[in-house]
Amino acid sequence: MTDIRKALEALLGVADTICELVKAKGSLGMPSGDLYAILMGYMSLEAYQKLMSAIVQAGRLRYNYHCYWWIDLTANNRILNKPKTKLPPISIDEIL
Numbered sequence: 794m795t796d797i798r799k800a801l802e803a804l805l806g807v808a809d810t811i812c813e814l815v816k817a818k819g820s821l822g823m824p825s826g827d828l829y830a831i832l833m834g835y836m837s838l839e840a841y842q843k844l845m846s847a848i849v850q851a852g853r854l855r856y857n858y859h860c861y862w863w864i865d866l867t868a869n870n871r872i873l874n875k876p877k878t879k880l881p882p883i884s885i886d887e888i889l
Contacts, residue, residue: 808844812848812854814828815854815861815862815863816863823860823861823862825845826859845861
């Protein structure tokens with residue numbers, strides 16, 4: 794396994810963990826400062842901002858008023874009466 798593959802798998806794991814943490818906060822959302830305080834020992838502010846921007850752009854979280862909220866795709870589909878859709882898994886091979 795290449796070093797790049799290992800790094801990407803680790804990054805995707807961090808992104809999934811962040812999403813689960815925000816999801817656990819429920820309707821209160823997760824303040825960005827609180828989330829960075831948890832992660833600041835592991836990454837710089839610039840790296841945190843880039844990672845969170847990528848997660849929001851991927852549609853996994855919503856960012857508003859300095860807070861992150863979980864986007865529940867199944868709830869949105871029920872509201873819009875659309876068939877349930879599942880996001881395709883991200884393959885490391887596709888990224889490389």
